[in-house]
Amino acid sequence: MANTKNVLENIVQAWPLGRNESKWPDKDGEYWGECPFHDDHVFTNFSLSERGYHCFACSAEGSLAGLAKHLGLHVCTDFGGDKHTHISSLTLAQYAEAKALPQDFLRDLGVEEFKRQDRCFLRMPYWNEEEQKVATRYRSALSGEMRFRWARDSHPLPYGLWRLSQAKEQGYILITEGESDAQTLWFHNLPALGIPGSSTWQPEWAEYVSDLTVFVWQEPDEGGKTFVERLGASLPEAQVILAPDGRKDISECHILGDNVPALLSRLMDEAQPWSEIQAKRISEEAREAWEKARELLEAPSILDEFVNLCRQRGLVGEERNAKLLYLAFNSRLLKLPVKPVSVCVKGPSSAGKNYLVENILQAFPDSAYYYLTSMSQRALAYSEEPLAHRMLVVCEDAGLDTDFATYLLRSLLSEGHLHYETVEKTSEGLKSRLMKREGPTGVILTTTRASLQLDIETRMLSLTVRDDPDQTKGIFRAWAERCNNPRTDDSDLERWHALQRWLELAGVREFYIPYAHTLAELASPKAVRLRRDFGVVLSLIGTHAILHQSQRERDERGRVVVTTKDYRIVHGLVIDTISEGVQASVSDSTRETVQAVKELGQDGEEPVKVSEVAKHLRLDHSAAWRRVHVAIQKDYLVNLEDRPYCPTRLVLGDPLPEEEAILPSPEALEAAWRKDMCVRLSPSESVQTCKPRPTSSSANEQDGQTGHQGVCKGPCKAGESCQTKI
Secondary structure (H helix, E strand, O other), X not given: XXXXXXXXXXXXXXXXXXXXXXXXXXXXXXXEEOOOOOOOOOOOOEEEEOOEEEEOOOOOEEOHXXXXXXXXXXXXXXXXXXXEEEOOOOOHHHHHHHHOOXXXXXXXXOOEEEEEOOEEEEEEEEEOOOOOEEEEEEEOOOOXXXXXXXXXXXXXXXXXXXXXXXXXXXOEEEEEEOHHHHHHHHHOOOOEEEEOXXXXXXXXXXXXXXXXXXXXXXXXOHHHHHHHHHHHHHOOOOEEEEOOOOOOOHHHHHHOOOOHHHHHHHHXXXXXXXXXXXXXXXXXXXXXXXXXXXXXXXXXXXXXXXXXXXXXXXXXXXXXXXHHHHHHHHHHHOOOOOOOOOEEEEOOOOOXXXXXXXXXXXXXXXXXXXXXXXXXXXXXHHOOOOOOOEEEEEHHHOOOOOHHHHHHHHHHHXXXXXXXXXXXXXXXXXXXXXXXXXXXXXXXXXXXXXXXXXXXXXXOEEEEOOOOXXXXXXXXXXXXXXXXXXXXXXXXXXXXXXXXXXXXXXXXXXXXXXXXXXXXXXXXXXXXXXXXXXXXXXHHHHHHHHXXXXXXXXXXXXXXXXXXXXXXXXXXXXXXXXXHHOOOOOOHHHHHHHHHHHHHOOOOOOOEOHHHHHHHHOOOHHHHHHHHHHHHHOOOEEEOOOOOOOOOOEEEOOOOOOOOXXXXXXXXXXXXXXXXXXXXXXXXXXXXXXXXXXXXXXXXXXXXXXXXXXXXXXXXXXXXXXXXXX
16 A cells, blocks of 8 residues: 555655644644645645645645655655655755756855755745845756745746846847756856746746847757747747757756857857747748648638538537537637627537537637636636637536636626736735736637526527437437447548638738628617627627638738628528527527417416426426526516425416517628618719629639739629729
8 A cells, every 4th residue: 555644744845835834734634835736825725634635726636646746756666565755855066066067156156055854955046136035946856847946935037137237248148948057158158047947938027138139049849949939929039049959958068068158159140030930930830731721711611611520520400509609719819809709508418518519629729729627716817728819618617606707707708808816825924916817718618507697698699509309319310320430530620720720820810891880780779788799790700701711802901801791601690599699589499388388388377397398399307497497587487386396387478579680681781781882873974893703812822812902892793883982
C-alpha cells in the first residue's frame, strides 16, 4: 500500500503553507495554503490532508499522488510495492557547476542558498529599476516541471530590471527565457532581461524596453515559439534570434564552450523582425489553408455542405438547428462592436442536445472553442484560458445555477470582456486583485430547463431539439448504421478546419449590409427584447456573407458586402425562434400540447394530467412534462394543482397569439429596398443596364477575395434599368 503519510510530509516540505505554519495541521489533519493549480494569493483556498487535496477557488481536487506529480515530486514503487517520494534539492555549488558560472558572480547577483527541513533551495531576488527588492523566486532542482516557485506575495515580472540603465547606455537588449540565460549574458557583459517562463510575458512589460532595440532568443521547441509569439504581439519590431543547430539556449552555448559574444554578434546580424516573420508565416499558412478549403469556400451554400457532413456523421433530423449553430459558432470571428451570437440548446434528457453540439464542434479546431462539462461559479473569473474570439461551450448549464455565475456570464456577453475585482488576504493584509478575461466571446449552453434566468435567456437564441416519435425512430436507424458501419476516418474534417484557419488568417471579418436601414424600418417593434434580437439577426446575416466572401463584393473600406440572399437564408433559420421568443408566434410543439389539453379536457372544462397529454401525443412522460412546463411559463396553460408532488390539473390559459410578422419576408425586404435604392431616370437621361454580379474572380481566387467595380449594389437583376450610385 502507498505510504500516504510519507507522501503527505514530503508534499508539505515542497509546498508553501499559509501564515503561522506551526499551527498546521489543524484538528482535522488538514494543511492550508495557496493553490498550486492557479495564480493564488489566498492561503485559505487550498486544503491538503491524507485524504487528498481540494481548492475552494478553482475546484481543483485529487489524490496525493496526483499532487506530488504536479509539484515535481516523483512517486516511485520499490520492490516491496510501497510508494515513496524523492524530494529534489539544489545547492549554489551544484547550480554554479551546472551553469559554468562562478559562485561569487552569482552571489553578487543576490543568488543565495537556504535550507528548509534538510532540503536546499536557491533564492533569486528580483529588484526593480530603483534596485528595490519586489519579488523572490525559488529554484529547487536543475530540471523538472515544478522546479520553480514564487515566494508568497511575489508576482512574475522581468528579471534584471535593475540593470536596464546599462542596457540603455548600449542601446539594445537581449530578452531571454529564464534567469540562467540572463545571468550568462551578464557574465559576458551583454545587456539582458530574463522572462520567468515561456508564457508569462505581459504586454505592459513592453514599456521597460520601449526606447531600446530589442533582440529575443527563440528556443527550438514549442515553448520557445510561444515565448516569441507572446512577446512579438506587444513588440512587433523585436528582432528574433533563432537558436543555432545543436543549441537550445544561451546557457547551453556557454556551457559547451562557444564564444558567446562573437556568436551573438553574428546571430544579431542575421535576426529578422518578428512582424516580418509573422507576416510570412501567416501568408504561407493562409495559402495552404485556402488550397485545402477551396472547394468549401467556393461552394454555393456552405451550410448545405455542413448539413451533408453532419448526416454522414450520424446526425438525424436537426438540419435547421445544425445550420444555425454553425453560423453562431462562426460569429466568433466578427470584430467589435458586432458581438458573437450565443445559443441555448434545450430539450428533455436523452433528446440529443449534447450530441448535436458535439457534431458542430467536429468542424472546428480546438482553438475555436473552450469546452466544459461543468465549472464552479467563479471559474469564469479565475480561469486563465483565453476566450477572445472563441466560443465557450458548457454542457447542461452546469455551474450557472447561481446568481454570481450568471452575473459573470452576463457581463462577459454584454460587455465583450470580464473585469472582476475582488479582495484577497495576503501577508500584508487585504489587497484588491483585478482579474481580466478579454473577449469577444459567444456561449453555447445545453439544458433540460424550459428557460434560463431572464438576464441570460434574453441574451441568447433558444433552440429546441425534436422530441417526437419520428425523430426517435430516425435516431434508432442512425444507431443501427453506426453499429454496423462505424466511422474510423476523420480526414473529411481536415478541410473544415482549414476553412476556419483561412478565415482567421486571411479572411475579411467585417461586413456591410446595404439594406440594414430598410430592414430596421420594416422590423416590428413589438417587444423590448427585439432590441437585442435585431442585432443578433444582423450578426448572423453578416456571418453568412463572411463565410461566402469569395462570392461577395467589397465596399470601399474592404468590407464584405452582404446580399439579400444572406438575409433569405438567415430569415428561414431564425424567424420561428425570434417570433416565439417575443410570443409573436407559437412553436408547433407548444401548439400541439395546448391543443391536446383542449381536446382531452373537453375545451378546457375538465382538468388534464401530464400523463394523459403524453399518451395523446405519443411521448414519454419527461418530454411531455417539458412541453407542458413551457406552455405554463408562457401562460398558455394553467396548473390548478398547487400542492407539491401531486398530479397536475391542466386547463387552458391565455389564447394562443395570432401569427405576427416580426421580420419582413425576403420578398418584402427586396421590394422595399428596391424602392429605396432604385429611382426612375428622367426622359432626358440615358438608361444604365445593370451588370450581373460575378460569382468568382479568377484574378483573386488564391485568397478568395473579389474586387469588382461598376456593378449595381442594389437588388436589381441583370438587364434591368436603374440608377444606383456605384
